[in-house]
Amino acid sequence: MRRLTKVVGAALLAVLIGAGQQGMGAQGAERTVRIVAKKFEYQPNLIKLKRGEPVVLQFVSADRLHGFSCPGLNIRATIEPGKATTVRVVPDKVGVFPFHCDLFCGEGHDEMTGNIAVSDEP
Amino acid sequence: MPKVNRRDFMRLMGLGTIGGAVFMSSGASAMPGKKETGDFYFLQLTDTHWGFSDPKVNPDFKGTLLKAVRQVNALKLQPDFIMFTGDLTHTTEDAAERKRRLLEFREVIKHLKVKRLMFIPGEHDASLDNGAVFKEVFGPTHYSFEHRGVHFLALDNVSDPSGSLGEAQLNWLGGELKKLDADARIVVFTHRPLFDLYPQWEWATPDGAKALELLAPFNNVTVFYGHIHQINAHVTGRIQHFSSKGLMYPLPAPGSQPKRAPVPWNPAIPYRGMGFRQVQTDLKDGEYVITETPLHRG
Helix, strand or coil: CHHHHHHHHHHHHHHHHHHCCCEECCCCCCEEEEEEEECCEEECCEEEEECCCCEEEEEEECCCCEEEEEHHHCEEEEECECCCEEEEECCCCCEEEEEECCCCCCCCHHHCEEEEEEECCC | CCEECHHHHHHHCCCCCCCCCCCCCHHHHHCCCCCCCCCCEEEEECCCCECCCCCCCCCCCCCHHHHHHHHHHCCCCCCCEEEEECCCECCCCCHHHHHHHHHHHHHHHCCCCCCCEEEECCHHHHCCCCCHHHHHHHCCCCEEEEECCEEEEECCCCCCCCCCCCHHHHHHHHHHHHCCCCCCEEEEEECCCCCCCEHHHCECCCCHHHHHHHHCCCCEEEEEECCCCCCEEEEECCEEEEECCECCCCCCCCCCCCCCCCCCCCCCCCCCCEEEEEEEEECCCCEEEEEEEECCCC
8 A cells, every 4th residue: 555655656756747847648659748827927928839749838826816818729728726627739830820728717818928939840 | 989880980981872881771770660759969978997096097096987978968968878898997917996996986976967777897807706796886897788779799708718609698698689670770889899899909709790690681780899909890781880099008000010908108198099979879860870989288
């Protein structure tokens, strides 16, 4: 039982470490990009992706309910505190696509914006 | 004072002299058997943002609402009623402060001569607490009423922070519309546009298409909304949509710049882009005459 607890604990720690950085996610070779939403910004607010490359966007909130909407790439997520929300995307076009918080979150709500830059570069 | 009538609206919309722009039909104006019909006018005031305090955007942030009140009181003929279409106050995360701002707003508008005042919330008033404080001060956030044969529907597309109407309200709307015949004159008030004006700036209602689908069978539907702090005219099917200027600061044209941000104050043209709307029924010609009234500079 103690060994099982250790194994589970180690696995949980690995997930938490993985969630804190951009890198290979749990889904094989797919890259995970962690995006933190907080009043009133996204970190990062520039997300660089490659056309055709599957990526998992992992959203977490540092404070309250936020949204994520990138109409140009048809990405939408509700970001709840205490819960990671993941969205898998495969960008099919090159360009810079603005995103914003689409759940009104307070005085600086209008400032919660950013861009996804999709390139063809390797 | 620029006026928009049917001809202007058609020209504005590029519809020419024949086309889909439908103001109140002449047939609807007769309304046999209806009581208290006859021409009247009402005002739409919107986006007063009481509590806003950036002097670079509006150095008269404390006086602008009172200025509007005085200008309305100076109208020779007073309107039958005034509808405030949301963002009465500027947002705050402090619920006590939100209530204080709503109460202060109510105190200022008590100076209006017109005593029939109606309100719907904007996201600044209601999105952070799902409309709780707004309801406490002003009552329900969606409702209907009838005035001189016109059916008014006030909708709430802000208490849900996503800007949706929600299934419950859509069901209520469907029930209200079931009571009306196809030629009923219907005026809808909302804060956000019901159509996709510019979703990138949240100038849309995620489930607005469902409301428009419910309204589609009716021949005389006009929507008056706020939120975008500028005049905009649009047609979906047979439904006309008009946004009004606000009373704290103007916003840029949809998509005209990367970020939605208030247009800075121009000392050479103070109060530019602010004003309110008069809506006059014209039963003889079967249309509404809309007069956009700029806030006086003096």
